[in-house]
Amino acid sequence: MTEQNGDSVPKKYKVGVEAALEVMGGKWKPLIIYHLMTGQKRTSELLRLIPGLTQKVLTAQLRGLENDEIISRTIYQEIPPRVEYELTAYGWGLKPALDLLCYWGEEHLDRIHGDRSKVLEDF
Known part of the structure; x- marks a missing residue:
């Protein structure tokens, strides 16, 4: 949302989880x-x-x-151009939250499916 002069209007949040989901929410x-x-x-x-x-x-x-400054993009001046993405120091702050979500998700799969190996693929 922007004002007529082009300045960004900060979005209002009721709780911090709203702001977190705005940045990293979705699938x-x-x-x-x-x-x-x-x-x-x-x-x-x-x-x-x-x-x-x-x-x-x-x-x-x-x-x-x-x-949102969670990742940075590096463009290498090659032919063809190569672009790589990595987490910023700020983005690394999400690691504990994602780790907890992963652990919870694995426990959830065990609870629902018994043997999570039936539903998880190896990378």
Whole structure:
């Protein structure tokens, strides 16, 4: 939301979880962040690691994460150009939250399915 002069109007939140979900909510952003916790990735690597994610949606999600300073993009002046994404120091602050979500998700799968190996694929 912007004012007529182009200045950004800060969004109002009632609780911190609203702000966190605004930045990393949705289906794809947490997965992108999760995979970037293992190191720099190129677009093609992220597409391979996250089945069902399209190039168009990935590009939009990466731009959003970059705008929120969660990730950084490095463009290498090569032919063809190479672009890599990585978590910023600020983005690394999400690691504890994602770790807890992963642990909870695994316990949930055990509770619901008994043997999570039936529903989890190895990377």
